Amino acid sequence: MRSLLYVGALALVALSGAWAYRVNYATLDALARVEALQSEITAEREAIAVLRAEWAWLNRPERLARLAAAFGDELGLRPMRPTDFGTVAAVAYQPPPPHGPGARAEAVARAETSDAPGAAPAAEAGPVRPAAPAAPRMAAAEPAPKLEEMVGALHLALGVPLPERRPLRLAGLE
Amino acid sequence: MNAGETIEGVWSEVGGGGPEGYEAARREGAGGARLADVIAARRRGDDPYAEAAIRREALRRRDAAEARRRARWRLYLLVGAFVMAYGAVAGRMAVIAASEPEEPRAVASSELFNAVRAEITDRRGALLATNLPVWSLYAQPERMVDPARAAASLAAIFPDLDAEALERRFTDGRRFLWIKRTITPAERLAVHDIGEPGLEFGPRELRVYPAGHEAAHVLGGAKFGKEGVRAAEIEGRAGIELALDQRLRDPARASEPLRLSLDLRVQRAFAEVLREAVEKFHAKGAAGVLMEARTGEVRALVSLPDFDPNDRPTAISGYAGDHPTFNRAAQGLYELGSVYKTFTAAMMLESGLAGPDTLVDTTGPMYWGRFRISDFHRMPPQMTLSDVLVESSNTGTARLALLAGARRQQDFLGALGLLEPPGIELSEAAGAEPLTPERWSEISVMTISYGHGLATTPLHLASAYATLVNGGERVRPTLLAGAGAPGERVVSEETSRELREMLRRVVTEGTGRNADVPGYFLGGKTGTAEKPKRNGGGYDRDKVIAVFAGAFPIHEPEYVIVVALDEAEDRSGPRARRTSGWTAAPTTKAAIERIAPILGMRPRLAPAPAALAPQVVAVGGVRR
Numbered sequence: 001m002r003s004l005l006y007v008g009a010l011a012l013v014a015l016s017g018a019w020a021y022r023v024n025y026a027t028l029d030a031l032a033r034v035e036a037l038q039s040e041i042t043a044e045r046e047a048i049a050v051l052r053a054e055w056a057w058l059n060r061p062e063r064l065a066r067l068a069a070a071f072g073d074e075l076g077l078r079p080m081r082p083t084d085f086g087t088v089a090a091v092a093y094q095p096p097p098p099h100g101p102g103a104r105a106e107a108v109a110r111a112e113t114s115d116a117p118g119a120a121p122a123a124e125a126g127p128v129r130p131a132a133p134a135a136p137r138m139a140a141a142e143p144a145p146k147l148e149e150m151v152g153a154l155h156l157a158l159g160v161p162l163p164e165r166r167p168l169r170l171a172g173l174e
Numbered sequence: 175m176n177a178g179e180t181i182e183g184v185w186s187e188v189g190g191g192g193p194e195g196y197e198a199a200r201r202e203g204a205g206g207a208r209l210a211d212v213i214a215a216r217r218r219g220d221d222p223y224a225e226a227a228i229r230r231e232a233l234r235r236r237d238a239a240e241a242r243r244r245a246r247w248r249l250y251l252l253v254g255a256f257v258m259a260y261g262a263v264a265g266r267m268a269v270i271a272a273s274e275p276e277e278p279r280a281v282a283s284s285e286l287f288n289a290v291r292a293e294i295t296d297r298r299g300a301l302l303a304t305n306l307p308v309w310s311l312y313a314q315p316e317r318m319v320d321p322a323r324a325a326a327s328l329a330a331i332f333p334d335l336d337a338e339a340l341e342r343r344f345t346d347g348r349r350f351l352w353i354k355r356t357i358t359p360a361e362r363l364a365v366h367d368i369g370e371p372g373l374e375f376g377p378r379e380l381r382v383y384p385a386g387h388e389a390a391h392v393l394g395g396a397k398f399g400k401e402g403v404r405a406a407e408i409e410g411r412a413g414i415e416l417a418l419d420q421r422l423r424d425p426a427r428a429s430e431p432l433r434l435s436l437d438l439r440v441q442r443a444f445a446e447v448l449r450e451a452v453e454k455f456h457a458k459g460a461a462g463v464l465m466e467a468r469t470g471e472v473r474a475l476v477s478l479p480d481f482d483p484n485d486r487p488t489a490i491s492g493y494a495g496d497h498p499t500f501n502r503a504a505q506g507l508y509e510l511g512s513v514y515k516t517f518t519a520a521m522m523l524e525s526g527l528a529g530p531d532t533l534v535d536t537t538g539p540m541y542w543g544r545f546r547i548s549d550f551h552r553m554p555p556q557m558t559l560s561d562v563l564v565e566s567s568n569t570g571t572a573r574l575a576l577l578a579g580a581r582r583q584q585d586f587l588g589a590l591g592l593l594e595p596p597g598i599e600l601s602e603a604a605g606a607e608p609l610t611p612e613r614w615s616e617i618s619v620m621t622i623s624y625g626h627g628l629a630t631t632p633l634h635l636a637s638a639y640a641t642l643v644n645g646g647e648r649v650r651p652t653l654l655a656g657a658g659a660p661g662e663r664v665v666s667e668e669t670s671r672e673l674r675e676m677l678r679r680v681v682t683e684g685t686g687r688n689a690d691v692p693g694y695f696l697g698g699k700t701g702t703a704e705k706p707k708r709n710g711g712g713y714d715r716d717k718v719i720a721v722f723a724g725a726f727p728i729h730e731p732e733y734v735i736v737v738a739l740d741e742a743e744d745r746s747g748p749r750a751r752r753t754s755g756w757t758a759a760p761t762t763k764a765a766i767e768r769i770a771p772i773l774g775m776r777p778r779l780a781p782a783p784a785a786l787a788p789q790v791v792a793v794g795g796v797r798r
Contacts, residue, residue, distance in 0.1 A: 046307050049304070049305065049306070049307070050306060050307065052301065052304065053301070053304045053306050053382055053384055056300070056301035056304070056384035056385070057382075057384040059300075059384075060384055060385050060386045060388070061385065061386070061388055061438060061439070061442035062386045062387065062388070062442075063386075065442075065446075079443075079768060080768075080771035080772060081767060081771060082691070082692070082693055082694070082767055082770060082771055082777040083777075084771060085771070085776045085777065
């Protein structure tokens with residue numbers, strides 16, 4: 001029994017020695033990694049400072065004014081004037097896209113407000129059985145609306161004239 | 175011994191009786207017990223050795239206990255020492271595990287001075303001044319392998335260096351030499367490729383101003399102070415960089431950017447309008463100030479001509495007041511002319527000596543000794559105080575000021591801050607002490623009442639107007655965001671209101687008609703001041719400073735605007751017109767049309783008080 005205790009104690013000493021050795025070198029590794037990380041952090045911070053300065057330089061008012069003057073016609077840019085203020089009430093709501101989520105509600109509203117007697121029950125049955133009314137619509141297979149048509153609708157809703165389509169001039173890309 | 179006993183008999187008794195006992199006793203002795211006790215025990219019939227054994231046993235036990243106690247104490251000591259040692263190690267591990275990780279310092283400077291400088295931003299966070307890490311180039315000629323080739327290569331890379339001069343300096347025995355204080359990374363690569371060990375690079379930071387020409391006079395510029403190999407100190411040269419140099423260099427606040435009250439967009443718009451005006455009216459220069467009426471925070475401070483603070487010109491040639499680095503808005507002292515009539519009117523209203531409808535004698539010209547005071551054009555013989563301001567009558571104002579007296583005028587102008595430097599955070603402003611007459615005589619009272627005889631800066635004008643129109647609380651100009659606060663009361667609310675109505679009439683009916691901006695209810699005063707001759711002796715009739723000072727919206731003023739044009743002429747008509755109504759007033763109108771939308775101010779249909787105005791939101795932004 002006693003010799004077992006001695007053997008056990010010796011084994012414990014050996015194990016703790018091994019553990020101490022591992023922990024020591026793991027710590028040294030970690031310290032080296034910390035130093036490397038800190039110097040990386042410093043380098044990144046410097047890079048960030050340089051990029052911030054460059055961003056501010058590229059956004060300086062004189063350069064932006066020059067760019068606005070060069071591309072102002074295409075982008076529709078000009079200095080703000082006191083007449084450029086409006087009110088929210090003057091903005092018209094645009095119609096929902098034809099095949100989008102608002103179309104169902106619009107169809108329901110239109111059916112309810114129309115005078116046809118058969119339309120109302122069909123509209124009420126609509127939310128209960130969405131598959132049936134949708135099927136004839138899809139069977140009609142309308143083509144998807146073109147981008148130009150949608151843009152035109154938007155501009156008409158806002159009461160703003162349609163912009164001319166012009167190719168965008170990008171420096172260096174031909 | 176008892177009678178009849180022999181020694182042999184006693185010893186045989188000790189041994190247990192008989193001759194064997196005698197032999198045993200002789201062999202073993204008394205057994206550690208006292209002889210008398212043994213004899214007595216034998217006589218009784220007890221085993222004498224048992225008692226001795228018991229006694230021995232007791233003694234032995236006592237000694238063993240003693241030894242065990244001592245051993246236990248030693249054991250405890252040893253265990254305690256081990257526990258303390260391991261406890262210390264475990265405790266240190268716990269402490270390290272629980273401590274905060276340290277951040278690396280961005281500037282690893284081992285020089286004796288600290289080399290950090292805080293950034294400067296405008297009120298919305300746009301970067302106005304920052305630091306860029308660059309390299310400096312220096313030479314240690316002792317370590318040079320081929321000075322001639324090095325000098326020739328350097329002269330090829332840097333065109334402004336002379337190869338022969340460099341070579342002379344490399345070979346004349348010195349041990350250290352600065353070649354270039356800041357070089358770009360491309361230049362550094364080129365110098366590195368020369369392959370000369372004596373050419374070294376030192377890291378340092380360079381102060382750069384990304385906004386370019388904008389706010390040049392406010393920022394000022396920076397230079398290197400103490401220069402070391404591993405770092406260099408940045409010092410301010412002028413403007414706010416010099417005025418707040420200690421705050422910018424404070425290591426505790428280096429990571430906190432200095433937020434100015436300027437708005438870069440407004441500054442740019444104002445500067446553009448003034449540049450166009452300088453070109454259109456063939457002016458020598460211009461100054462503009464846009465200030466919050468209640469707090470004194472300066473939203474824009476423009477002085478033209480300007481410069482690039484990244485490359486601040488060092489040499490000043492010619493007249494200092496015309497140099498691009500001269501701050502016409504906060505440093506230049508000018509006699510500003512009729513804009514001072516507002517101060518005279520306010521003084522009369524506040525002191526109760528006159529009201530807006532008091533009739534004033536305006537027959538001209540006035541004579542006082544050898545001085546002659548006349549009006550710009552014919553005036554009726556009598557005008558109300560309000561009309562004196564609207565029509566800008568010199569004689570009316572002079573007579574009113576005489577009524578008030580020199581003491582009252584001096585106190586009033588001092589209360590408005592017109593007799594001391596502006597107090598704004600610019601190094602040049604500290605020296606802009608207004609030029610006052612040596613003796614405040616009655617002729618001084620009269621001329622100062624309409625703006626000649628006292629020279630102040632346009633910034634003084636802006637803060638004095640702000641004080642008068644914001645309800646009467648003293649406004650001190652400041653460039654720091656959030657630092658402005660209303661001060662002591664200078665005029666009453668009633669005076670301020672009456673004055674605002676008069677100023678509005680100037681713009682709707684009087685000399686400031688060309689400044690009226692629809693929707694913004696501008697109120698203000700024009701001023702056309704002849705510049706004094708450079709060599710003394712009177713005023714120059716053909717050289718004028720045209721000023722407009724006003725506030726908008728006049729009924730609840732938010733901003734005060736001052737525009738000053740130096741030697742501007744409107745050549746659009748048959749004759750050149752120099753009065754402020756044709757030069758500074760339309761410039762103010764153009765400025766407000768550009769600036770007010772940027773500030774989010776909607777044009778109003780009627781001058782409704784702010785409390786009753788409906789809350790409408792500007793399309794594309796929120797009302798600031």
